[in-house]
Amino acid sequence: MPRTLTCGLAAAALAASCLAATSPSTARADDRDLGRMSDYVKIATSDTSGQFVKNRWLVQVQGPSIAQGNTPASVGKAQKAVVTAAARAGVRIKGQRSFSRTFNGMAVTLDAKQVSKLMRVPGVTGIYPVVAVSRPVTEGGTTDPSMANAVGLSGAAIARDDLGFDGRGIKVGVIDSGIDIDHPDLGGSGTNGATAFPSARVKYGYDFVGDAYDAKIETSVPVPDAVPDDCGGHGTHVAGIVGADGDTTKQGVTGVAPKATFGAYRVFGCEGSTSSEIIMAAMERAEADGMDVVNMSLGADMMTWPDYPTAQASDAMARRGTVMVASAGNSGESGVFTSGAPSVGKDTLAVASFDNTHVTQRAIRLAANGKLYGYGSADASPLPPQSGSMPLVKLGEPGTPAAQGCEEYTEAQKALFDEGAAALVQRGTCTFYQKAINAQKAGATAVVLYNNAPGTLSPGLDGAEKITIPVVIVSQADGIELAAAQDARIEWTADTISSKDPAGGRISDFSSWGLAANLDLKPELGAPGGNIWSTYPLEKGAHRSMSGTSMAAPHTTGAVALLLQARPKLKGHPDQVRQLLMNTARHDALWSMAPDLGLVEPVIRQGAGMIQVDRAITTQQRVSPAKISLGEQRAKAVTTTLNLRNEAARPVVYELTHDSSIGTVGTSDPQFDLLDAQVDLPGRVVVPPRGSKKVKVSIQAPADAPNGYVYGGWIVARSATGATLNVPYQGMAGDYQRVDVLHADGSAAPCLGEIVDKKALCLDEQTGHSYTMAEGDQPVAVFRIEYPVETFQLMVHKANADGSKGELLGTALELEKEGRMVGDLGVAWDGTYQTTGSSPYVAKASAGDYVFEIRALRALGDPDVEADWQTWTSEAFAATFTGGEPAADAGRLNDPGMLRTARS
Secondary structure, three states, X not given: OOOOOOOHHHOOOOOOOEEEEOOOOOOOOOOOOOOEXXXXXXXXXXXXXXXXXXXXXXXXXOOOOOOOOOOHHHHHHHHHHHHHHHHHOOOOOEEEEEEOOOOOEEEEEOOHHHHHHHHOOOOEEEEEEEEEEOOOOOEOOOOOOOHHHHHXXXXXXXXXXXXXXXXXXXXXEEEEOOOOOOOHHHOOOOOOOOOOOOOOOEXXXXXXXXXXXXXXXXXXXXXXXXXXXXXXXXXXXXXXXXXXXXXXXXXXXXXXXXXOEEEEEEOOOOOOOEEHHHHHHXXXXXXXXXXXXXXXXXXXXXXXXXXXXXXXXXXXXXXXXXXXXXXXXXXXXXXXXXXXXOOOOOOOEEEEEEEOOEEEEEEEEEOOOOOEEEEEEOOOOOOOOOOOEEEEEEXXXXXXXXHHOOOOOOHHHHHOOXXXXXXXXXXXXXXXXXXXXXXHHHOOOEEEEEOOOOOOOOOOOOOOOOOOOOEEEEOHHHHHHHHHOOOOEEEEEEEEEEEEOOOOOOEOOOOOOOXXXXXXXXXXXXXXXXXXXXXXXXXXXXXXEEEOHXXXXXXXXXXXXXXXXXXXXXXXXXXXXXXXXXXXXXXXXXXXXXXXXXXXXXXXXXXXXEOOHHHHHHOOEEEEOOOEEEEEEOOOOEEEEEEEEEOXXXXXXXEEEEEEXXXXXXXXXXXXXXXXXXXXXXXXXXXXXXXXEEEEEEEEOOOOOOOOOEEEEEEEEEEOOOOEEEEEEXXXXXXXXXXXXXXXXXXXXXXXXXXXXXXXXXXXXXXXEEEOOOOOOOOEXXXXXXXXXXEEEEEEXXXXXXXXXXXXXXXXXXXXXXXXXXXXXXXXXXXEEEOOOOOOOEEEOOOEEEEEEEEEEEOOOOOOOHHHEEEEEOOOEEEOOOOOOOOOOOOOOOOOOOOOOXXX
């Protein structure tokens, strides 16, 4: 029986199955272009977006939140009125959690078939699904660069060590997996369980979940602990980047703002996911505790609409006076439009990741010659020892199937581990878990993996049986050396080894791309996030490396703390903090995909560029707006007024210039081009002392750009002293309501399909397809949402005698404010549909001939303008209903788990 897959936000389960369909991509050849993303990296095809929490909804109530100027009494009255009116309408709301400070609404438990009724209740302005937010996946965990190098990239070292700022007096909220309050680098005693909460550094916080909570498990419920301690590690690592204050002579960490005060708002258990509802509860608590800056190294990838409640709540806090910092996401190899909420919020700082410059790794020693080899350890395996030795058994020559350890070991191989030895295993063919479990079952006492390509990576070890032996990974070159050693024996050490990272200073390959669905420029800026050495729970080794925008966001958060300490008048003014950080950032990092070309990283991925917090602290000049989001540009130029302000006692003379950026067209495998926008600038500008000067800048899309081409660049004000101010701009050429949202290069979707070997496959375009409607023999609509859409509908029609579209029955699937998808998805229809009209209800079709119709309202489109909709109609198919009832868990339309809908 085919397995029903939960395919994230795009896979609302109003259907029996939701399955990924793989397809090849095709590259465009053009003498003028820079190639496609697939020419440089392997395109990711797995869906990283979140899934819905069954039966759980966020209901937005009419009226502002407290942070937006409302009163607690007024908010409470409005919410009570909705609950009363819902009950009068026959809608039973259970499990109510109220939000008031940052979002006027409630989280409720409700059957999906009652959502349409609730939407019609007076006072309800929107209904959104509660989303399960996965614990951020960190990349490149084999490398452990020093924070000392990271702070050199961002100017934090100068701000901290030369200018003397340390974040003292600034309250930093960390919404994450908690903080290890016992960690000595974070003000703890150094002994597990010996530090009282509140502690010397972690003075605020709350545990919303407990150790065992996982939002993706239906039966899991939060059981909060009294202390927001961290057993997962992510939050402690984030906190260390913000403000650890450790002894660096003993491998301790000094963070960006080592004297800042922490608030630990724990939303993740030891493992698994959290939910958007719990994240919003943490925001409410952080706002109530008066945090000056809040870090959110989390988010729902592909949730690019800033309307989603976590983004709304974050923006409300920013407007109230809290600087909100969020990671842009780690879906860089999935193409553009891959950032997610809350980072896409209008007033939320979205942070991209740059790789660090140097790498420091823990090391093993080859006994024969004493040479050290740096390694990284897998998070899901026991910590490697720091003493002792053992033989190292090579399974095969590098590059051979034997070397990869994917098959069960032979008896002869097992005999090699009788006296305790480590297995040397090459990456490739099968999963890291399969390699580790095979070695473990053979009697190996450790596994030393080595890469099959240059670069670093973090081995995932998810599997049914627990890995009980240490698993580490070394580089490709080091692995080949170890494989060539005769009678190799390794020694575990407490030593470290350092080297320069050749990709240092460039955007990390995992860092997500903008824009937001409404074409707002995202991310705003970047910080070091690739290969960062920071604190980790004591029971997990005390320190380790992680990579991700999760690490770049807290670097920025720490920089904000320094800036607020240095310039106290900025407190309560997040817009000015954003302005200074973006104005003074550097955007000269080479394009990470082809650095030899000498081109800089596109705006759509780095925003204003790498933060330079020392410059943000010392500058006496600024320019507003901090960024220019041009939106869609059909023909006419857009004129923006820039306001240059000078707080110095002397005038400043600026020369305004334009730095162009690489542009993109397409989403999942974007094409890169160098098409310059037409930018008219005033040239020389004199800004008077303690005064300002307004100038007009005109920007027009490249004349020869194809429709949907995302272009950009930076307006740069350079003074005679060498100081610069930067304003990034971004726009889309042509008409956003004419992009192709349903077709992708290399994909046959949309199409009528079927499920074969647990995959959704397209059928030949011909009539005569017939289904019994039993599970596994149902018509499958295979589709991909290639750009964000306002509305997506899968409609069911009766078929006319000639096979054309006939009478409309109703809707099998409807999505609102949906982000783009990664890869094709298949939704199997079980015969149920929701009728249209003022009082919709769930009905079941009878035997007959039918047609699917997909209707997608393009982003920012007008539902009353038919041309703004893109449609597709399938060939006719027969539903005989001769196969009996679908299985109880087949995911019918009236299954209350996954319907996503909203209204404004």
